[in-house]
Amino acid sequence: MNPARERPRPTATRLWIWRSLRLELPADWEMLQFTRRPERGRCAFADRYGFRLEFTWRNVPGPPDFERMMNDYAAQLRARKMPDVRRASAAKWPGVRGVEDGVETSRFGYYFDAESCIVEAVFLWRTEREPALERAVLKSIAEEPAGPDDARRWRAFGMDLFAPPGAGLEETRILPGEADLVFADPQGRSRLRARRIGLVDRWLTGDLGAWLRQARRRGRAQRERVWTDRGHTVFHIEGQGPDPGWRRLARGPTWWTSDAWRCPGDGRVYVRDEDLQRRRRPVESANPFGRRMVCAGCGALAP
């Protein structure tokens, strides 16, 4: 595509929170690649014409010597026959700029103390470099503090949610019209599955409550509720078990809850399934919907 024919970028921005790191990007940049590992990983964002930003993180024991790191890095790039490598800095982030494979790139690094990790942001300027955008994006990158009960906040693929304390992102399934994220703690005592499902008229023929009941019904002690929260009708279903006898003896029963609602804003169905293995029934929060997961695109809701 000829860059001159490209559409102008929207002025709105969108917040992403991944691995307790937040960043605000132009609204038309979407995450196309990601890593689940918290120790070392990468996310890549693209607009409709190509990749625009690579965002990588690496856990390190302490703050690095950025001056030396950047000099080494620039030397490496020069050795790779990247001409015209220059030092740069934006919004307190040291970096280097240069042209790689015909594309101007600018790379910046920063150390985040609370997360003990180095974050590297690489901008790919297919068209002219935009220093103001570069600065705005770098300024927005920050650590996201833990939420209630030390729960970690994630905001991606249209969902804004708190993962159970100690739980990592274990499984992901991203398809056109379907995003599915599963968080689980290493001991297997808590598991959260968050889904955002589109093309609703193609698969939902009846009532959402009936669909949730059919999809989730298992074990015993069923309880159902329906309530409306800021224009969203939420179907809630909860129950207990079934568990194998030995597991129940060792850890207690599995208490499960599911919430589903259709967002009037984007028309998609959001489903939140949580399994907790506890001896006692978990204390129900006053408003689990508002506190634990919301539709990210719906401006009326805030976690």
Add this chain to the structure above:
Amino acid sequence: MLAARPIPNKAARVEEEGGRVVIYVKKAPGRRGRRVWRRIMPTRDERRFTLDPLGADCWRLCDGQRTVEEIVDRFAERHGLSFHESRVAVTGYLKQLIQRAILAIALATEGE
């Protein structure tokens, strides 16, 4: 790729059957042996493809004028998808339609 224009095969016959789009495409004449065999055992000289509702929608958007980017945008708008979700779905459908000779792709010329 976004600037390319999918062009429907004019030789393809399109029918609507119960809300589904069915496309018939003429088979290639084939080798001589096969032609002789077909005289002995007559078979249909066209292939039949049934599109699901989303595939049919994608097919209807391919009018020979719209670019892939415009089709992706329209598809996203109609089905409440993001650009990249729509791109994955549309390019998947286009690939299948091209493989089945239902569509051809006119690539953009330099400067387009």
